[in-house]
Amino acid sequence: MKFDQLKRREFITLFGGAAAWPLAARAQQPNRMRRIGVLTPYPADEPEGPNARLTAFAQALQQSGWAVGQNVQIDYRRGDGKPAIMRKYAAELVALAPEVILASSSAALAPLLEATRTVPIVFAGVGDPVAAGYVESLARPGGNATGFLVYEYGIGAKWLELLKEVAPRVTRVAVFRDSSIAAGPGLFGAIQALAPSLGVELRPVDVRDAGEIERAVAAFAQASGGGLIVGGRATIHRGVIIALAAKHRLPAVYTLRYLAAAGGLISYGPDLLDQHRRAAGYVDRILRGEKPADLPVQAPTKYELVINLKTAKALGLTVPETLLARADEVIE
Helix, strand or coil: CHHHHHHHHHHHHHHHHHHHHHHHHHHHCCCCCEEEEEEECCCCCCCHHHHHHHHHHHHHHHHCCCCECCCEEEEEEECCCCHHHHHHHHHHHHHCCCCEEEEECHHHHHHHHHHCCCCCEEEEEECCCCCCCCCCCCCCCCCCEEEEECCCCCHHHHHHHHHHHHCCCCCEEEEEECCCCCHHHHHHHHHHHHHHHHCCEEEEEECCCHHHHHHHHHHHCCCCCEEEEECHHHHHHHHHHHHHHHHCCCCEEECCHHHHHCCCCEEEEECHHHHHHHHHHHHHHHHCCCCHHHCCCECCCCEEEEEEHHHHHHCCCCCCHHHHHHCCEEEC
């Protein structure tokens, strides 16, 4: 009798476990291959920054139970930031019928929303998605896209403050912007509002191609007291701009860490690796049944201040100790 009772208990335990196990397994490892698309305006040979973001995204997906080749396939399209190429790759991705697409930057998001208003899209590193018409509101995106802001407009004033702090003699600042991006005028407005109190005259520089940038910087550098604020799509031409800043001895503030690491004087901006990890969290939630319309657009939570002392020395600048103390990283 005891033996029969024991066998019965074992059967119930095994049966109950077998019934529960597939549910848990399905929650962690879906039994069908899922498909994710990724669109970025940066080519595969791009150094550190953009490629590191996609690596962080894939790693965060894996931590959520999505392993490439096992239960998820990721299709990448890497453009050059030019609208025609980005539209071509956006259409290609949508044609592959992914269940969700990661848009890395506004240059990727805009053509994707032209290509589809049904496939869920999670974006990272996007300026003002409400002004651009990408979402209805930050709290309730409403459509097929949601994600993470690259920064809020107030950061523009912070860039100008940092430039004056590291180079007090700057009285003229060329601000690189892309007027085709909705966030461009807002950021410039934030810088413009602060400039008079710091005794700074601003000159906007529209970003179209490397040749135009070279001509604009050369003309700007003819007078003394100049400095640069480099953001937006200008980072696509970072090599040209960093070289021009060194050639004309112009102190410059950049938006992202890898630009200071590449030779820029100082950078202050969001941690885009963190944003892409968080984007993976939204992709995971969408794959498990949630809708982008119900997931709020989120602001950055981590910012990085990076100072390149080698560049400062080359420019003849002495970085204040108070500024060095606030830096997250100092490159020597």
